[in-house]
Amino acid sequence: MELGVILQKVRNESPLIHNITNVVVTNFTANGLLALGASPVMAYAAEEVADMAKIAGALVLNIGTLNPEVVESMLIAGRAANEHGVPVILDPVGAGATPYRTSTAQKLLKELTISAIRGNAAEIANIAGQNWSIKGVDGAAGSGDVLELAKSAARMFHTVVAITGKEDIVSDGSITLTVKNGHPILTKVTGAGCLLSAIVGAFTAVEKNPVHSVAAALAYYGVAAEIAAERTSEAGPGSFQIELLNQLALVTPYEVEKRGIITLGGAA
Ligand code: ATP
Numbered sequence: 001m002e003l004g005v006i007l008q009k010v011r012n013e014s015p016l017i018h019n020i021t022n023v024v025v026t027n028f029t030a031n032g033l034l035a036l037g038a039s040p041v042m043a044y045a046a047e048e049v050a051d052m053a054k055i056a057g058a059l060v061l062n063i064g065t066l067n068p069e070v071v072e073s074m075l076i077a078g079r080a081a082n083e084h085g086v087p088v089i090l091d092p093v094g095a096g097a098t099p100y101r102t103s104t105a106q107k108l109l110k111e112l113t114i115s116a117i118r119g120n121a122a123e124i125a126n127i128a129g130q131n132w133s134i135k136g137v138d139g140a141a142g143s144g145d146v147l148e149l150a151k152s153a154a155r156m157f158h159t160v161v162a163i164t165g166k167e168d169i170v171s172d173g174s175i176t177l178t179v180k181n182g183h184p185i186l187t188k189v190t191g192a193g194c195l196l197s198a199i200v201g202a203f204t205a206v207e208k209n210p211v212h213s214v215a216a217a218l219a220y221y222g223v224a225a226e227i228a229a230e231r232t233s234e235a236g237p238g239s240f241q242i243e244l245l246n247q248l249a250l251v252t253p254y255e256v257e258k259r260g261i262i263t264l265g266g267a268a
């Protein structure tokens with residue numbers, strides 16, 4: 001897989017990414033997509049989401065701060081995206097923390113064709129009917145087999161599943177990859193996962209093989225985070241957050257190729 005080529009394609013094509021996301025991460029997500037070179041838009045009204053989704057390169061649905069109106073808009077946007085061949089990405093933020101979040105994520109998966117789901121292990125386990133502990137929107141490490149979980153969830157939902165954490169797993173149920181980039185300080189920035197899901201949308205807009213697009217997005221993001229952490233090692237999460245935006249814009253396709261670590265299965 002040519003990581004650098006996919007990144008360059010995102011920057012060349014600057015796909016429009018329609019986000020229906022949560023109120024915590026909206027600004028950070030828009031700035032992160034701009035830094036990457038994509039074109040973000042947030043649109044929520046039931047009256048306009050179908051029109052926006054059908055002209056987008058990808059639709060990203062994020063259940064972080066749900067309410068019934070937002071869910072209705074997600075379904076309308078998702079149906080329009082599906083009708084027009086626009087890939088839909090789901091971030092099931094906090095699934096498992098409350099029954100409403102779990103059942104909403106499951107409903108979106110049932111009623112829409114979803115190209116990829118990106119979440120932490122607890123969120124993916126809970127939508128797949130397994131009981132992993134989750135505290136609010138933060139997943140506990142858990143003791144389960146994350147590789148098997150990604151595989152079985154991908155098969156269950158007929159989609160690509162990305163489980164992120166210290167190492168990231170991407171599976172379509174038959175091919176499973178591990179991405180070993182990133183930095184622990186990402187866990188101190190709210191929206192680090194939500195922005196990543198939006199970036200997965202941007203990569204999936206330009207690369208039609210979703211295992212490749214998702215793995216490339218995770219590697220790109222992890223490499224940008226590593227460089228940002230190196231450059232702000234004397235500082236805290238505030239400086240890191242800003243430097244992450246800088247590096248999302250500055251990291252080159254060559255650096256992503258050189259530093260990206262993607263292996264087949266869970267092997268080292
Ligand atoms: P959570 O709420 O559990 O933190 P999230 O939705 O914020 O989940 P993460 O799993 O934190 O999403 O993933 C966001 C990014 O942070 C990914 O690029 C992931 O690889 C990276 N990441 C998370 N934890 C670590 C870690 N301990 N070491 C390195 N990278 C990490």
Ligand code: TZP
Pocket residue numbers: 022024025064065093137189190191192193194195
């Ligand atoms: N509460 C509802 S959504 C949200 C919080 C804190 C943001 C979660 O962002 P992420 O990317 O999962 O850390």
Ligand code: MG
Pocket residue numbers: 186187192193
């Ligand atoms: Mg996190």
Ligand code: MG
Pocket residue numbers: 093094119120137193194
């Ligand atoms: Mg999250």
